[in-house]
Amino acid sequence: MKAFLALFALVATLILGYFFGYFRAGIAVALFLGILIIGARYLESIVTAPPEPEVADVSGYGLKYVCTICGLELRVEKAAKETAPRHCTEPMELVREDGKPPLRPV
Numbered sequence: 001m002k003a004f005l006a007l008f009a010l011v012a013t014l015i016l017g018y019f020f021g022y023f024r025a026g027i028a029v030a031l032f033l034g035i036l037i038i039g040a041r042y043l044e045s046i047v048t049a050p051p052e053p054e055v056a057d058v059s060g061y062g063l064k065y066v067c068t069i070c071g072l073e074l075r076v077e078k079a080a081k082e083t084a085p086r087h088c089t090e091p092m093e094l095v096r097e098d099g100k101p102p103l104r105p106v
C-alpha cells in the first residue's frame with residue numbers, strides 16, 4: 001500500500017507538474033495524500049469501534065442505589081461495571097431491597 005501510494009504520488013507529481021509546475025504539483029499531491037491518510041484513519045477508527053461492555057442481568061437480586069443525601073433510590077436491572085453512579089455530588093450507596101448490603105459486589 002505504501003509503495004502504491006509513493007508510486008501514485010510520483011506519477012501524479014510528474015503529470016501535474018508538466019502542466020502546472022512541479023512545485024505546485026508537489027504541494028497539491030502532498031496535501032491530497034495527507035487528507036487521504038487522515039480520512040482513512042478516521043474511517044478505520046469508526047469501523048473498529050470498541051466492543052459492547054459485558055452486561056449482566058441482576059434484576060433478580062433486588063439491588064438498588066440509594067442517595068444518602070436526598071434519599072433517591074435507583075433499582076439496578078443490569079450491571080456492566082462496578083463504579084457507583086453519583087447523585088448530589090456523592091457516590092450512591094448500593095443496598096439490597098431488604099436494606100442489607102449485597103453478598104458480593106456487582
Ligand SMILES: [Zn+2]
Nearest residue numbers: 067070087088
Ligand atoms: Zn441525591
